[in-house]
Amino acid sequence: MTYFNDRSNPDPFLLAAACVGLAAAGIGLALWQRHRNAEKSAFPTDAPHWTKERKSDRALFGKSLLVNRPREELFAAWNVRRFPEFMENVVAVEEAGDGVSRWTIKGPAGREVTLVNRITEKVPGESIYWQSTPDSDIANSGEVRFADAANGRGTYVSLILAYEPPGGTLGRLGAKLLQREPEVQARRDLHRFKQLMETGEVTSNASPSARSSENPTQPHI
Amino acid sequence: MRAVTWQGRHKISVETVPDPEIVNPRDAILRVTSTAICGSDLHLYDGYIPGMRAGDIVGHEFMGEVVETGAGSTLKKGQRVVVPFTISCGQCFFCERQQYSACDNSNPSETRDASELMMGHAMGAAFGYAHLTGGYAGGQAEYVRVPYSDVGPVVIPDGLPDDDVLFLSDILPTGWQAAVNADIEPGDTVAVWGCGPVGLFTIQSALLLGAGRVIAIDHYPTRLALARKYGAEVLDYTEVNVREALDEMTGGIGPDACIDCVGMESHGFALDNMLDHVKAKLYLGTERPHALRQAILACRKGGRLSIPGVYGGFADKFPLGQLMEKGLTVKSGQTHVQRYTGELLDMIRDGKFDTVSLISHHAPLEDAAEMYRHWHDEQNSYTKIVLKPGLQKGTIEAVQAMEHA
Ligand SMILES: NC(=O)c1ccc[n+]([C@@H]2O[C@H](COP(=O)([O-])OP(=O)(O)OC[C@H]3O[C@@H](n4cnc5c(N)ncnc54)[C@H](O)[C@@H]3O)[C@@H](O)[C@H]2O)c1
Ligand SMILES: [Zn+2]
Ligand SMILES: [Zn+2]
Numbered sequence: 001m002t003y004f005n006d007r008s009n010p011d012p013f014l015l016a017a018a019c020v021g022l023a024a025a026g027i028g029l030a031l032w033q034r035h036r037n038a039e040k041s042a043f044p045t046d047a048p049h050w051t052k053e054r055k056s057d058r059a060l061f062g063k064s065l066l067v068n069r070p071r072e073e074l075f076a077a078w079n080v081r082r083f084p085e086f087m088e089n090v091v092a093v094e095e096a097g098d099g100v101s102r103w104t105i106k107g108p109a110g111r112e113v114t115l116v117n118r119i120t121e122k123v124p125g126e127s128i129y130w131q132s133t134p135d136s137d138i139a140n141s142g143e144v145r146f147a148d149a150a151n152g153r154g155t156y157v158s159l160i161l162a163y164e165p166p167g168g169t170l171g172r173l174g175a176k177l178l179q180r181e182p183e184v185q186a187r188r189d190l191h192r193f194k195q196l197m198e199t200g201e202v203t204s205n206a207s208p209s210a211r212s213s214e215n216p217t218q219p220h221i
Numbered sequence: 222m223r224a225v226t227w228q229g230r231h232k233i234s235v236e237t238v239p240d241p242e243i244v245n246p247r248d249a250i251l252r253v254t255s256t257a258i259c260g261s262d263l264h265l266y267d268g269y270i271p272g273m274r275a276g277d278i279v280g281h282e283f284m285g286e287v288v289e290t291g292a293g294s295t296l297k298k299g300q301r302v303v304v305p306f307t308i309s310c311g312q313c314f315f316c317e318r319q320q321y322s323a324c325d326n327s328n329p330s331e332t333r334d335a336s337e338l339m340m341g342h343a344m345g346a347a348f349g350y351a352h353l354t355g356g357y358a359g360g361q362a363e364y365v366r367v368p369y370s371d372v373g374p375v376v377i378p379d380g381l382p383d384d385d386v387l388f389l390s391d392i393l394p395t396g397w398q399a400a401v402n403a404d405i406e407p408g409d410t411v412a413v414w415g416c417g418p419v420g421l422f423t424i425q426s427a428l429l430l431g432a433g434r435v436i437a438i439d440h441y442p443t444r445l446a447l448a449r450k451y452g453a454e455v456l457d458y459t460e461v462n463v464r465e466a467l468d469e470m471t472g473g474i475g476p477d478a479c480i481d482c483v484g485m486e487s488h489g490f491a492l493d494n495m496l497d498h499v500k501a502k503l504y505l506g507t508e509r510p511h512a513l514r515q516a517i518l519a520c521r522k523g524g525r526l527s528i529p530g531v532y533g534g535f536a537d538k539f540p541l542g543q544l545m546e547k548g549l550t551v552k553s554g555q556t557h558v559q560r561y562t563g564e565l566l567d568m569i570r571d572g573k574f575d576t577v578s579l580i581s582h583h584a585p586l587e588d589a590a591e592m593y594r595h596w597h598d599e600q601n602s603y604t605k606i607v608l609k610p611g612l613q614k615g616t617i618e619a620v621q622a623m624e625h626a
Contacts, residue, residue: 068312068313068317191330191333194325199326200293201246203310203368204245205331205332207241208238208240208358209238210224210276216240216358217244
């Protein structure tokens with residue numbers, strides 16, 4: 001039933017070499033394209049601003065998730081008192097009054113980091129903006145937005161964060177290896193918020209294994 | 222408790238591990254009474270599925286008795302339940318549309334990244350099936366934790382033996398969805414590649430859904446005999462040219478619908494498959510889609526292609542032009558088990574399916590390593606293995622009815 005004839009029977013090793021070559025050419029092309037894109041003047045696109053190329057000292061992160069719950073309910077649940085329920089690295093949040101809250105979070109290498117953030121604007125049912133105060137360990141600002149999705153699909157929740165990477169780029173790389181990178185955390189926390197809102201619990205794969213380092217009540221990777 | 226664990230390629234061992242515990246309100250814990258080995262477990266065994274870790278507890282086809290429930294579970298202690306292999310929350314965008322295997326909550330935040338990178342979007346979750354799909358312990362064990370136990374498990378009425386209903390966990394709904402996805406019209410000719418358990422349920426389902434005839438393709442005599450028993454005409458691909466036979470059996474137009482119940486580890490010595498073998502060995506490829514290629518070329522113009530067989534990544538020499546030029550419709554996916562279990566349980570009770578005669582062996586959980594070896598090496602005589610945590614080590618029961626075939 002062969003539908004490629006015998007003369008096109010390629011040597012698998014040649015094929016492998018060709019694949020590697022193609023991949024290299026592909027990467028080269030992509031880099032060149034990106035370089036060219038940077039040079040040409042941009043046609044205005046409708047993509048969210050955090051998905052575009054950015055030049056800033058601050059690392060910018062943005063993520064939108066569809067959550068199958070009404071907007072008002074989600075807005076009400078986005079409350080510092082509930083953060084430890086779905087923000088895995090948040091150990092505690094204390095409210096200091098006047099929209100200021102003090103967060104204790106797990107940082108890279110077992111350290112604890114304190115964030116002090118002030119809510120700068122709150123549009124009921126729609127958005128919350130915050131900005132760190134000078135005594136925050138990490139300078140950061142952010143917003144969370146809630147927008148109705150069409151056809152009763154629930155709500156688009158968008159979390160946008162900008163922060164001064166701790167210890168510059170190197171600190172960020174280190175934190176990434178340890179999965180404590182703020183944007184990895186934020187992405188996962190946002191997803192845990194979705195789980196909690198939709199299912200009433202934060203999903204966990206906690207279960208036994210034959211690995212002695214693991215415990216059947218703790219999630220594992 | 223004792224549990225069947227994956228330790229590496231072709232390495233399965235039964236180990237003593239901690240018991241599972243309730244961690245979330247909607248959880249339940251089962252004491253497993255029956256658990257089957259699946260063709261999907263072979264892909265793990267052969268090392269074709271990325272994201273397994275030594276020590277993982279395997280098994281996604283299981284049933285048992287409820288022994289513990291969380292505050293949010295709707296199950297009661299003592300109930301007998303069959304558990305869908307797909308873990309689904311019931312409340313996300315996908316579950317609401319009954320696309321349960323695409324559930325967007327069951328794959329935990331920590332394990333989503335890898336499949337998101339590989340597939341474009343994070344996959345749903347399954348029991349005992351790699352960390353890409355959640356890293357949950359499986360049910361080839363004495364006990365298992367079942368998340369979202371208010372949504373998935375099917376409560377089994379008294380009087381129905383385990384063997385009658387166990388396959389509601391996977392292969393029966395998988396065969397059913399495979400046939401549903403073929404959009405069968407009355408009188409259609411449906412060709413089914415692979416007469417493993419999935420193919421055998423696909424054959425039964427296609428006939429129940431109105432196919433005029435089903436032509437089944439494999440090379441193991443015992444499996445072909447079962448296919449014939451369930452109502453299919455059969456082709457042994459080592460004896461005939463499959464495409465020529467299919468054309469000649471359909472007046473030259475080809476089958477109206479083709480269903481690939483083989484998946485990523487196609488057998489046979491066709492040239493394309495030999496090349497795929499070499500590439501898989503050299504880690505240059507992950508798939509051996511020989512049967513799928515053949516199905517695309519065999520299918521009639523404007524026909525339908527249904528793919529329940531599992532694939533993991535990028536397939537080489539995929540006949541895309543043929544697919545497009547012939548105007549085929551393709552449907553595929555992991556099974557949305559929860560969507561079908563209700564109607565299928567009713568159909569089992571009405572005697573519409575033969576769910577037991579494909580079972581060739583009952584064996585103790587303790588003998589799992591040996592059973593995986595048989596399942597891998599002797600597919601002719603081992604057509605479906607059911608493991609029993611209760612049985613004494615060494616008491617393997619071959620189901621006699623099979624022996625004549
Ligand atoms: N979509 C889902 O949700 C789902 C669920 C369960 C299983 N599966 C998949 O379905 C597939 C079949 O499962 P199974 O348990 O029946 O497995 P199996 O290994 O028992 O059966 C596969 C059969 O295909 C036959 N075969 C191999 N090469 C062939 C070829 N070239 N032409 C015709 N037949 C060929 C084999 O001889 C074997 O009998 C697997 O890939 C499995 O992972 C998918
Ligand atoms: Zn299965
Ligand atoms: Zn869901």
